[in-house]
Amino acid sequence: MIKEPDTLMLIGFMGAGKTTVGKEIARQHHSKFVDIDSEIERAAGKSIAEIFEERGEAGFRELETKVLNNVQTFDGVVATGGGVVERPENLEILRHSPATIIYLHGNLESTIGRLILEGQRPLLQEKSTAEFFALWQERDPKYEEVANFTVETVGKTPARIAAEIIALFSANEDELALLQLRSQIDAFDRQIFKIISERFQIVEAVARYKEKFGIPTIQQDRMLKLRKELKSDFSTSVDITDDMIDGIMTILMQAAIDKENRQLNR
Ligand SMILES: Nc1ncnc2c1ncn2[C@@H]1O[C@H](COP(=O)(O)OP(=O)(O)OP(=O)(O)O)[C@@H](O)[C@H]1O
Numbered sequence: 001m002i003k004e005p006d007t008l009m010l011i012g013f014m015g016a017g018k019t020t021v022g023k024e025i026a027r028q029h030h031s032k033f034v035d036i037d038s039e040i041e042r043a044a045g046k047s048i049a050e051i052f053e054e055r056g057e058a059g060f061r062e063l064e065t066k067v068l069n070n071v072q073t074f075d076g077v078v079a080t081g082g083g084v085v086e087r088p089e090n091l092e093i094l095r096h097s098p099a100t101i102i103y104l105h106g107n108l109e110s111t112i113g114r115l116i117l118e119g120q121r122p123l124l125q126e127k128s129t130a131e132f133f134a135l136w137q138e139r140d141p142k143y144e145e146v147a148n149f150t151v152e153t154v155g156k157t158p159a160r161i162a163a164e165i166i167a168l169f170s171a172n173e174d175e176l177a178l179l180q181l182r183s184q185i186d187a188f189d190r191q192i193f194k195i196i197s198e199r200f201q202i203v204e205a206v207a208r209y210k211e212k213f214g215i216p217t218i219q220q221d222r223m224l225k226l227r228k229e230l231k232s233d234f235s236t237s238v239d240i241t242d243d244m245i246d247g248i249m250t251i252l253m254q255a256a257i258d259k260e261n262r263q264l265n266r
Pocket residue numbers: 012013014015016017018019020021037079080081082083114115118121153156157158161
């Protein structure tokens with residue numbers, strides 16, 4: 001799909017990981033890396049926050065378009081700024097770009113969490129949660145439109161996302177639609193196991209409670225009731241069958257019982 005020395009351009013919402021993943025691709029693939037935000041700061045001799053303060057968002061966007069134009073044939077990986085799809089002019093550049101454009105797709109929850117931890121994006125300081133959500137909704141179709149490929153990032157580490165993108169270099173065109181779907185499946189699998197590990201943390205607290213009050217590990221009634229309720233709640237799903245619920249709950253409950261017994265030396 002993409003062979004060196006072509007340009008690989010990462011787009012996506014602020015905090016999606018464009019800078020982090022871009023550097024990681026460059027590291028793993030031994031290619032060069034440029035970040036549009038850093039280039040803007042270098043050219044202006046000021047931080048992005050200062051540019052926003054002195055010239056407003058419009059002033060920042062003018063600088064952004066200039067740098068975007070300059071990196072179209074950069075030999076390596078380009079991380080764009082989250083707002084690169086804001087100007088119609090930029091969308092035109094991206095639509096006709098010789099670069100391969102990858103959309104790093106995430107979810108609002110994890111993205112906002114990361115941005116709050118970092119706290120450096122001017123737009124994050126000035127927007128309400130509702131405005132931020134509206135911005136997300138507004139930008140998402142624009143990223144989709146100009147991207148050649150969308151990578152689902154939720155639950156994946158930057159190194160994993162970088163490896164997934166590098167693997168595209170050797171994929172053929174016919175495979176891309178399938179790989180894009182698999183990118184989503186892989187993200188769901190990671191979320192499933194993250195939730196399972198969170199479930200185990202609660203199991204640990206339950207074991208402490210049972211120990212304190214001398215309650216047996218196995219509560220047959222509760223286990224049967226739980227399965228019955230799950231089967232009823234998912235009765236309209238053709239894919240989540242009763243057998244599947246039984247199979248998965250058997251694994252989860254047995255693992256929970258084993259953990260409780262280990263913890264309580266029973
Ligand atoms: N896949 C990931 N998993 C966990 N943390 C991540 C991931 N990707 C990025 N981060 C963290 O999220 C923060 C924001 O990442 P980064 O600066 O790369 O985002 P960005 O897309 O370049 O944002 P911007 O559009 O504002 O430039 C960083 O602290 C980074 O370490």
